[in-house]
Amino acid sequence: MTASDEPSDRPLLEVRNLRIEFPTRRGTLVAVDDISFAIAPGEVLGVVGESGAGKSLTGAAIIGLLEPPGRIGAGEILLEGERIDKLPYEELRKIRGKRIGTIFQDPLTSLNPLYTVGEQLIETIRTHLPLGETEARARAVNLLEEVGIPAADERIDHYPHQFSGGMRQRVVIALALCAEPRMVVADEPTTALDVSIQAQIISLIKRLCRENGTAVMLVTHDMGVIAETADRVAVMYAGRIAEIGPVTEVVKHAKHPYTHGLMGSIPAIGHDVDALTQIDGSMPRLNEIPTGCAFNPRCPKAFDRCRVERPSLMPAGRSSVACWLYEDEAKEAAHGG
Amino acid sequence: MAEATIAAEKPAEAGNGNDMLLEVDGLVRHFDVSPPFLNRVLERTGRRIVRAVEGVSFSIRRGETFSLVGESGCGKSTVARLVVGLYPPSAGTLQFEGVDISSPRARRENPTIQSRMQMIFQDPYASLNPRWRVADIVAEPIRVHRKGVSRTDVLARVGELLRQVGLSASDGEKFPHEFSGGQRQRISIARALAGEPEFLVCDEPTSALDVSVQAQILNLMKRLQKRLGLTYLFISHDLAVVYHVSTIVGVMYLGRLVEWGPTKELFGAPRHPYTRMLLDAIPDLEMSGRARIPVAGEVPSPIDPPPGCAFHPRCPLASDRCRQEVPKAVGSATAAVACHAVEEGRLPPWHGA
Amino acid sequence: KELRFAFQGDLKSLDPYNLNETFTLGFLGNIYEGLTRRSPDLSIEPALAESWSIEEPTRWRFNLRKGVKFQDGTELTADDVLFSADRVRADGSDLKTRLAGVVDVIKVDDHTVDFVTDAPNPILHAEWSTWYIMSKAWAEKNGATKPQAATGNEENYATRHANGTGPFMIETHEVGVRTVAVPNPNWWDKATHNLTKVTFTQIAADPTRVAALLSGEVDMAYPIPLQDQARVDANPGTRVLAGPELRTIFLGMDQFRDELLYSNIKGKNPFKDHRVREAFFRAIDIEAIKAKVMRGNSQPSAMMVAPGVQGGGDPRFTRLGYDPDKSKALLAEAGYADGFEVGMDCPNDRYVNDEQICLAVVSMLAKVGIKVNLNAQPKALYFKKILAPSLDTSFYLLGWTPGSFDSWNVLYNIHGCPDESGKGKFNLGGYCNPKVDELTAKVLSETDADKRAKMVSDAWAMTIEDISHIPLHQQALSWGVSNKVELAQRADNEFHWRHVTIK
Amino acid sequence: MLALIIRRLLQSVMVMLTVALIAFIMFRFVGDPIAQMVGQDTPIADREAMREQLGLNDPAPIQFARFVFNVVQGNFGISYQKGVPVDELILSRLPATLELSFVAALFALVVAIPMGIYTGLYPRRWLSNVFLTVSLLGISLPTFLIGILLILFFGVMLGWLPTYGRGEIVDLGAWTTGLLTESGIRSLLMPAFTLGLFQLTLIMRLVRSEMLEVMRTDYIKFARARGLSNRAVHFGHALKNTLVPVITITGLQLGSIIAFSIITETVFQWPGMGLLIVQAIQFVDIPVMSTYLIVIAFFFVIINMIVDILYHVVDPRLRAETGGKGH
Amino acid sequence: MSDTTSRISDNIDRFFDSDVWWSFKSSKVTIGAAIVTVLIIITAIFAHWVAPQNPFDPAQLDLLDSSLPPVWYADGTWKYMLGTDDQGRDILSALLYGSRISLMVGGASVVAAALIGVTLGLLAGYLGGSVDSLIMRVADVQMSFPAILVALLIDGVARGLLPNERHDELAIWVLIIAISLSTWVPFARTVRGSTMVEKNREYVQAARVIGRRPVAIMLHHVLPNVMGPVLVIATIGLATAILTEAALSFLGVGVPPTSPSLGTLIQIGNNFLFSGEWWMVVFPGIQLAVLVLAVNLLGDWLRDALNPKLR
Ligand SMILES: Nc1ncnc2c1ncn2[C@@H]1O[C@H](COP(=O)(O)OP(=O)(O)OP(=O)(O)O)[C@@H](O)[C@H]1O
Ligand SMILES: Nc1ncnc2c1ncn2[C@@H]1O[C@H](COP(=O)(O)OP(=O)(O)OP(=O)(O)O)[C@@H](O)[C@H]1O
Ligand SMILES: [Mg+2]
Numbered sequence A: 001m002t003a004s005d006e007p008s009d010r011p012l013l014e015v016r017n018l019r020i021e022f023p024t025r026r027g028t029l030v031a032v033d034d035i036s037f038a039i040a041p042g043e044v045l046g047v048v049g050e051s052g053a054g055k056s057l058t059g060a061a062i063i064g065l066l067e068p069p070g071r072i073g074a075g076e077i078l079l080e081g082e083r084i085d086k087l088p089y090e091e092l093r094k095i096r097g098k099r100i101g102t103i104f105q106d107p108l109t110s111l112n113p114l115y116t117v118g119e120q121l122i123e124t125i126r127t128h129l130p131l132g133e134t135e136a137r138a139r140a141v142n143l144l145e146e147v148g149i150p151a152a153d154e155r156i157d158h159y160p161h162q163f164s165g166g167m168r169q170r171v172v173i174a175l176a177l178c179a180e181p182r183m184v185v186a187d188e189p190t191t192a193l194d195v196s197i198q199a200q201i202i203s204l205i206k207r208l209c210r211e212n213g214t215a216v217m218l219v220t221h222d223m224g225v226i227a228e229t230a231d232r233v234a235v236m237y238a239g240r241i242a243e244i245g246p247v248t249e250v251v252k253h254a255k256h257p258y259t260h261g262l263m264g265s266i267p268a269i270g271h272d273v274d275a276l277t278q279i280d281g282s283m284p285r286l287n288e289i290p291t292g293c294a295f296n297p298r299c300p301k302a303f304d305r306c307r308v309e310r311p312s313l314m315p316a317g318r319s320s321v322a323c324w325l326y327e328d329e330a331k332e333a334a335h336g337g
Numbered sequence B: 001m002a003e004a005t006i007a008a009e010k011p012a013e014a015g016n017g018n019d020m021l022l023e024v025d026g027l028v029r030h031f032d033v034s035p036p037f038l039n040r041v042l043e044r045t046g047r048r049i050v051r052a053v054e055g056v057s058f059s060i061r062r063g064e065t066f067s068l069v070g071e072s073g074c075g076k077s078t079v080a081r082l083v084v085g086l087y088p089p090s091a092g093t094l095q096f097e098g099v100d101i102s103s104p105r106a107r108r109e110n111p112t113i114q115s116r117m118q119m120i121f122q123d124p125y126a127s128l129n130p131r132w133r134v135a136d137i138v139a140e141p142i143r144v145h146r147k148g149v150s151r152t153d154v155l156a157r158v159g160e161l162l163r164q165v166g167l168s169a170s171d172g173e174k175f176p177h178e179f180s181g182g183q184r185q186r187i188s189i190a191r192a193l194a195g196e197p198e199f200l201v202c203d204e205p206t207s208a209l210d211v212s213v214q215a216q217i218l219n220l221m222k223r224l225q226k227r228l229g230l231t232y233l234f235i236s237h238d239l240a241v242v243y244h245v246s247t248i249v250g251v252m253y254l255g256r257l258v259e260w261g262p263t264k265e266l267f268g269a270p271r272h273p274y275t276r277m278l279l280d281a282i283p284d285l286e287m288s289g290r291a292r293i294p295v296a297g298e299v300p301s302p303i304d305p306p307p308g309c310a311f312h313p314r315c316p317l318a319s320d321r322c323r324q325e326v327p328k329a330v331g332s333a334t335a336a337v338a339c340h341a342v343e344e345g346r347l348p349p350w351h352g353a
Numbered sequence C: 001k002e003l004r005f006a007f008q009g010d011l012k013s014l015d016p017y018n019l020n021e022t023f024t025l026g027f028l029g030n031i032y033e034g035l036t037r038r039s040p041d042l043s044i045e046p047a048l049a050e051s052w053s054i055e056e057p058t059r060w061r062f063n064l065r066k067g068v069k070f071q072d073g074t075e076l077t078a079d080d081v082l083f084s085a086d087r088v089r090a091d092g093s094d095l096k097t098r099l100a101g102v103v104d105v106i107k108v109d110d111h112t113v114d115f116v117t118d119a120p121n122p123i124l125h126a127e128w129s130t131w132y133i134m135s136k137a138w139a140e141k142n143g144a145t146k147p148q149a150a151t152g153n154e155e156n157y158a159t160r161h162a163n164g165t166g167p168f169m170i171e172t173h174e175v176g177v178r179t180v181a182v183p184n185p186n187w188w189d190k191a192t193h194n195l196t197k198v199t200f201t202q203i204a205a206d207p208t209r210v211a212a213l214l215s216g217e218v219d220m221a222y223p224i225p226l227q228d229q230a231r232v233d234a235n236p237g238t239r240v241l242a243g244p245e246l247r248t249i250f251l252g253m254d255q256f257r258d259e260l261l262y263s264n265i266k267g268k269n270p271f272k273d274h275r276v277r278e279a280f281f282r283a284i285d286i287e288a289i290k291a292k293v294m295r296g297n298s299q300p301s302a303m304m305v306a307p308g309v310q311g312g313g314d315p316r317f318t319r320l321g322y323d324p325d326k327s328k329a330l331l332a333e334a335g336y337a338d339g340f341e342v343g344m345d346c347p348n349d350r351y352v353n354d355e356q357i358c359l360a361v362v363s364m365l366a367k368v369g370i371k372v373n374l375n376a377q378p379k380a381l382y383f384k385k386i387l388a389p390s391l392d393t394s395f396y397l398l399g400w401t402p403g404s405f406d407s408w409n410v411l412y413n414i415h416g417c418p419d420e421s422g423k424g425k426f427n428l429g430g431y432c433n434p435k436v437d438e439l440t441a442k443v444l445s446e447t448d449a450d451k452r453a454k455m456v457s458d459a460w461a462m463t464i465e466d467i468s469h470i471p472l473h474q475q476a477l478s479w480g481v482s483n484k485v486e487l488a489q490r491a492d493n494e495f496h497w498r499h500v501t502i503k
Numbered sequence D: 001m002l003a004l005i006i007r008r009l010l011q012s013v014m015v016m017l018t019v020a021l022i023a024f025i026m027f028r029f030v031g032d033p034i035a036q037m038v039g040q041d042t043p044i045a046d047r048e049a050m051r052e053q054l055g056l057n058d059p060a061p062i063q064f065a066r067f068v069f070n071v072v073q074g075n076f077g078i079s080y081q082k083g084v085p086v087d088e089l090i091l092s093r094l095p096a097t098l099e100l101s102f103v104a105a106l107f108a109l110v111v112a113i114p115m116g117i118y119t120g121l122y123p124r125r126w127l128s129n130v131f132l133t134v135s136l137l138g139i140s141l142p143t144f145l146i147g148i149l150l151i152l153f154f155g156v157m158l159g160w161l162p163t164y165g166r167g168e169i170v171d172l173g174a175w176t177t178g179l180l181t182e183s184g185i186r187s188l189l190m191p192a193f194t195l196g197l198f199q200l201t202l203i204m205r206l207v208r209s210e211m212l213e214v215m216r217t218d219y220i221k222f223a224r225a226r227g228l229s230n231r232a233v234h235f236g237h238a239l240k241n242t243l244v245p246v247i248t249i250t251g252l253q254l255g256s257i258i259a260f261s262i263i264t265e266t267v268f269q270w271p272g273m274g275l276l277i278v279q280a281i282q283f284v285d286i287p288v289m290s291t292y293l294i295v296i297a298f299f300f301v302i303i304n305m306i307v308d309i310l311y312h313v314v315d316p317r318l319r320a321e322t323g324g325k326g327h
Numbered sequence E: 001m002s003d004t005t006s007r008i009s010d011n012i013d014r015f016f017d018s019d020v021w022w023s024f025k026s027s028k029v030t031i032g033a034a035i036v037t038v039l040i041i042i043t044a045i046f047a048h049w050v051a052p053q054n055p056f057d058p059a060q061l062d063l064l065d066s067s068l069p070p071v072w073y074a075d076g077t078w079k080y081m082l083g084t085d086d087q088g089r090d091i092l093s094a095l096l097y098g099s100r101i102s103l104m105v106g107g108a109s110v111v112a113a114a115l116i117g118v119t120l121g122l123l124a125g126y127l128g129g130s131v132d133s134l135i136m137r138v139a140d141v142q143m144s145f146p147a148i149l150v151a152l153l154i155d156g157v158a159r160g161l162l163p164n165e166r167h168d169e170l171a172i173w174v175l176i177i178a179i180s181l182s183t184w185v186p187f188a189r190t191v192r193g194s195t196m197v198e199k200n201r202e203y204v205q206a207a208r209v210i211g212r213r214p215v216a217i218m219l220h221h222v223l224p225n226v227m228g229p230v231l232v233i234a235t236i237g238l239a240t241a242i243l244t245e246a247a248l249s250f251l252g253v254g255v256p257p258t259s260p261s262l263g264t265l266i267q268i269g270n271n272f273l274f275s276g277e278w279w280m281v282v283f284p285g286i287q288l289a290v291l292v293l294a295v296n297l298l299g300d301w302l303r304d305a306l307n308p309k310l311r
């Protein structure tokens, strides 16, 4: 592992041209189509997008847990420069939990109801670290304390159903961080929680990652959470990345018409508008994604080319956008560069 | 000064009769979740009562939107269900246009009132019967409440309703699974409108939807309100949405209304520490970098709520009095707060949004 | 040397007066003994009575064998015989008829008993080989002095315990599972068998029973289903013993009711019409039944008694020929051109292929237009239904072996006009010809053998003329025996272990 | 837990009382008990006297109370058909049936659970399809046919196994067992297989579908995401969660095995309660029928109780009282 | 009028476009099972046209033709393709008529059981409370007695109560009642479970807010949504009911031998297994096993097809 001593120009995780498919009776569905991004050590990459945009699938592909019949159709996934998408199951298993931690959306169902929290923690710790039972337990108690569970040494022997939702999500985070992974994939870690708890969990994740220099891929559809947490953000639409860039840039100067509409449709306190900006229609189903730009039927600025040819990511300002509107700008930038 | 300390029982006085569409007074709803008798005897535990709603009073003026916000489990949905009669109240009264509809019997005796209030549910996937065609779903209230309407009239009306919510009349032939979440919520709204209601109870109608779809639905609801003069009881935990849609906002905590007031006032100058906490917790899209201290702790169990002010375990301003005495709502009819700290003037200034 | 054998049915009770049924009595004949017994060729031999004589026409004297001990060690005396005579006639006994006509039992001395009858009876003792003598002392000690406890709330001791004088003693008796017997070392007679143990198991299912024999798990099993005889014979270690049985299978018809219980003919009884009875007789293709149902193992019979029985096999009689056309004509003549419906009762576990015979009869009668509604059921229910006092039947199949191997038994029980005395007790159809009755009464007291034979023959001629019943055939015994075993097969289908030797 | 046991006990008593009532009604009203007891020529007067003596003229509730009282004392009356006390009859047959059922159940469980796990974990492998197909045969072939075919093949044609009965049995006082002798065990093989086959299929399919269900849950996904080994995921997490429903259904099935032994016992002339009841039914031997009913219900109730308690042992959510409180 | 027809044709189109149909089409085994089932049912229903002989009519039986082997044996004839039994019944005809009895008993008892179970399950699930406890306790008691036993007992009781000659006539009804009384519990349990889930679904609450009465809600809203599992149970229940009938006939308490069901045929044929007249048991055995297997396969497929989670 040379990555840690080198400066962070080498990304921790790199996804190149990833394509995820589902063979079905009506042909192959492409749920994630040719997406590429990278996450540097210590960086938080936010992934936003509507339900069904392919956010969770991307996360699942990274940890190698696509559920059959889903499969990676093309592309590569590199962790610290090493390809992991083609690894045999057993190799990949050793990466999961050890080098990539995972947090799922629903803390209610993520924990096995029949085992105590401690048992699940210790099991995970001992799978990845050469620790004895008592050491593992001590570590588990520490972890619980770290994620803010009071009276951890007592609560460790409780069953999941004896915890509240927020507390359970903390346990899930503790489980994901058991072996101090370099990277965490968090799939909507706060969606099921109340705003007040949500704030607690977000700041917890942020703190833990800052302290350990862990890279985070934070999947959510809550723009607010992204704005507060992420360094960079990728906006997904119908299985593709519509826009990716630094968070301030995307939030404040959204370039893609979709991002733009999205930002406008979020009500905000203090903003008195009679009607919210509204993107008409809904995201297409996977089997009826239009040709050209997937967003074109809903796009107020669509022109002919959008309906025919599919744009790929092109640099625009500090972000990259998949939109023909920015073709000129991108060309200029290319010339300039 | 003297005026300000008048204990207000309700957000708005029911004084000028006709104006008030719905008046709720001292509404209480308890659920008995006790273990079976034998367990209680053997384990020497008492009854376990969920105090889901613990004395809520408010009234809604015709054409307005009254919103309830609060964390999960604080009793918002229970209030909604009490209002539409899905649960009978344990105590307290409900009046619709001055007619008492507290008991199930009273409701049966006033069937027209039942048809004038409808409900929109949270889950667009669960709120439509998957085995029914959309047209039948939308037509159900018409068929129930206006018997004898001819089939073609019903169909015509259904088509009209569907168009009204932005779908096409031909969509009536389809089944719900052929629609996306946002479209289903439109169907729900069409169904609710089919009874020609004046009053709509909306229990988190958009929280299962994506923001872009949420915007469509919120816009639609506002449009319909204007066009049809609807009155809404709107429930949400999303403060921004509430800010966007409501006229008056009530903040609930553990079965009680802790603060209410006109939307702008309440969000502009929240007084109850809980309201402030909620506002603080909203992620900051503007990235204004405001300093926030996320409040610790979670909502206690409504089975044995803390004594005194239920919020005191999480409240930075809690005093001994807060731990013992339940604060009364103090303020005018339209804006009040139930907090000892406010009453005692211990409240620090609001940093402003 | 252990003999393991299996039978289709169950050993109901060890009480020898509980059930008048061949298997139970046959089994208990190994444990208990009567005053007389029968040899393998069925001739009467002295058993507990060394000898007997007819002192007067109505007084028989029996001299008991001396030194006979019950299995519990007590000695057999005249008191035991008196006791047994009382007990067998007591309420709950199924064998009351054994002493029918006996008015008095007199103890002459400890080893002599006199039986006084109300009328002369030359065959008084003919059925006594299955009237077993019980020990008075033992019965009294165990409270088993009556055949069945009246309240039904307590078990009778004799139901599961036995104390006979016979060649074998019960070792264990697991009700409905198996019964184990061992030789009685103190038996008065010289043992001709070489057994050390006998194990009986009920195996109700035919295939399982055959399988047990084929696989050598039992040394003897019966009955062997007719269709499996070839298989048993072909099997290297086993063979079938298929001698003729004295039982005659016949059909009976209700001839006394004015309206049949089970028929669509109302207001009259077709069976009262001789033509109908003949039509039924002629509709039955007995050769087909023999060939197909019985697979050759039956002897079609013109008479109600088997050739081995006194008076049976009389060449004077032949069966009415199978003639469906004539049958139809007769029916038409009797006014039933379109036939009629009648219910038929049939056992399904009593005789060899009983249900199949009934089914065949049903099908044959159907061809002449008679629709028969068959009600086939297990024997317990069947007998409860058809036997007196209910006589709840219109048309039935029954089999009969005269216990005395004498025609009188059949003429009296099955053809006699029923009355209080017990005459015609099994005349379930109520056939009544006073002339036959008259002759039967004479037969009983006639002591001259030739005259008696002539009278019997004449009586038969009358009943056959009347078509009182429709005799079908004598069924064949069908025992499956391991080649290790030598035994004597008795025509009455009783299995006596004292004739068994095992290689 | 205590409350649970007490409640279950109370429920069991209720169930038993209901069953006793059914048995009583059968006993009392199906056919005339007196007619079953006495000979055909017993005079009416005697019958009336007996009726009085047996209390058959008392009001029905009193008769029922007496019936229950007798039943509790183990007094079930005398078999009409065999003339011996029914309790002795049943008790003498009980060991045979219980032994057969137990071995059959054990066989079913031991084979079915691994097969179910395998097919649940690897639903697409060919071996799983083989298991599934074979198991379908198990619930499609009538038990009695299987029994006969087994007898024909292993008993008669090959001569390997005894064709009927229990073989040599050893008497252990109140219990008789065939498990201690070679012939007893050999005799047990075919009946136990026949009886167990149906249950085996059911349990296997149940385990499989539960396993499939559990494997789709979030906590399994999360367990994988934590990098736990397959073994830990399959056996530590999935299997244990599968067990909860499997225990219930299996428990119920075990109860029914005892009753299903009727057919097997008939085919193999196995001297158990099933054989007894078939004969009893053919002869309308009501005391035996009603006793059998009560005995079966008793077993069911016991098994159910054990299952319920096991259930609580396995699933911590159900023993919430013992731990600290949530929220 | 045309509206309804177009709706129906629409429904049919929709069905052929549905996942259920697709999963059916793509499973060869299921198609096979369906063909076999339909074939057996049709030949059973039209047995009196299809079968060469009416084996229930004693007049058509000829004892002299009994125990004939199937046609491919030297002494077999085309008249009795699959041979005859010991009464001269044509095995092929007996199979068809026997299947009819088996299917009738199985089908009727499943329908009856489903009616009882669905009604009770709906009531228990929707009303809850003491109605629920009562029904479920009854179900508990019922569960302690497996079908065979209940049927045996009911049959035993019927023997005791009914006059004997009526027994055969009523045997089929006794069987149907017995089997349905012993198999309604799974229906009730499943429907109750689903109903409890469904009644808390928002569409049911919406119906309540609209003001529909509980019975209407149960029938129009809840019932259609719990029919999926009911269908699955019914299919598998049909298989079990057929087997139960066969088992009862085997034990001698089923239908009378004059109108034998498949079970009775097997029971009769059983006795001829050792004597080499195998066709008497083997053909009915195969027919029964194939029928039950096919129905089971259909049930299995239906369960998977209707379970959205498995797709
Ligand atoms: N097993 C599957 N078969 C077919 N399509 C699937 C399957 N699993 C997921 N998909 C499709 O893949 C697309 C992307 O799914 P994914 O779960 O990644 O969305 P998401 O962005 O995480 O949405 P959400 O916000 O709802 O979690 C969806 O349209 C979904 O329908
Ligand atoms: N039928 C019921 N039986 C028992 N407890 C109930 C019932 N309905 C609601 N509760 C309890 O009452 C309390 C208030 O519930 P309610 O659904 O009104 O909350 P809410 O504010 O709508 O929460 P959410 O935001 O999660 O929808 C909760 O603790 C809940 O568990
Ligand atoms: Mg997702």
Ligand SMILES: [Mg+2]
Residues within 6 Å of the ligand: B076, B077, B078, B203
């Ligand atoms: Mg709610």
